[in-house]
Amino acid sequence: MEELIKPYPAAIRLKIYEISHQAVNEKRLRRIFPPKPVSAGIILSYRCTGECRHCMYACSPKWSGDWISENDLYRILSQLSDKILPSPLGRDRVGINYGLHFTGGEPFLNFDLLVKGVEMAKDLGIPSIFVETNSFWCVDDESTRRRLETLRHAGLDGILVSVNPFSSSTSHSRG
Numbered sequence: 438m439e440e441l442i443k444p445y446p447a448a449i450r451l452k453i454y455e456i457s458h459q460a461v462n463e464k465r466l467r468r469i470f471p472p473k474p475v476s477a478g479i480i481l482s483y484r485c486t487g488e489c490r491h492c493m494y495a496c497s498p499k500w501s502g503d504w505i506s507e508n509d510l511y512r513i514l515s516q517l518s519d520k521i522l523p524s525p526l527g528r529d530r531v532g533i534n535y536g537l538h539f540t541g542g543e544p545f546l547n548f549d550l551l552v553k554g555v556e557m558a559k560d561l562g563i564p565s566i567f568v569e570t571n572s573f574w575c576v577d578d579e580s581t582r583r584r585l586e587t588l589r590h591a592g593l594d595g596i597l598v599s600v601n602p603f604s605s606s607t608s609h610s611r612g
């Protein structure tokens with residue numbers, strides 16, 4: 438009995454503390470419920486015509502053209518297809534925090550892949566599909582309209598042209 442009421446040696450106390458501390462952490466971990474995704478952005482490549490100093494992904498023309506493969510694109514879109522929520526304005530309308538967007542880098546540098554991705558997303562029933570671009574490809578009315586019509590036909594619902602307060606210091610590097 439005397440043995441039982443003796444205080445534990447420091448090393449054992451430390452061990453017990455570690456174990457109970459770990460148990461508390463595990464309990465906390467079990468209580469974390471990350472929210473379900475409601476929107477998604479797919480980076481097709483880090484390659485871009487611009488080289489903006491504020492770019493959060495450090496995109497630039499220096500990146501090699503390591504575009505996502507069509508197989509990977511389809512696999513990811515399939516996994517997202519039942520999770521993405523439409524814009525509150527409707528499935529064929531866009532909202533920044535809803536739906537699916539294709540981005541980069543500059544998605545229009547690989548227009549065929551962009552069109553393919555939009556077709557896949559549409560076939561999978563993903564709502565509110567849009568693309569982010571710095572619009573380097575808008576060089577004349579005719580080719581701009583042709584590309585927009587192709588994307589619209591593939592199922593694109595909207596387009597987001599990136600404009601920011603830093604544009605004046607970086608516009609020289611945009612295509």
Ligand code: SF4
Nearest residue numbers: 485487489492542571
């Ligand atoms: S245009 Fe956009 S993606 Fe390209 S470098 Fe600038 S911020 Fe990054």
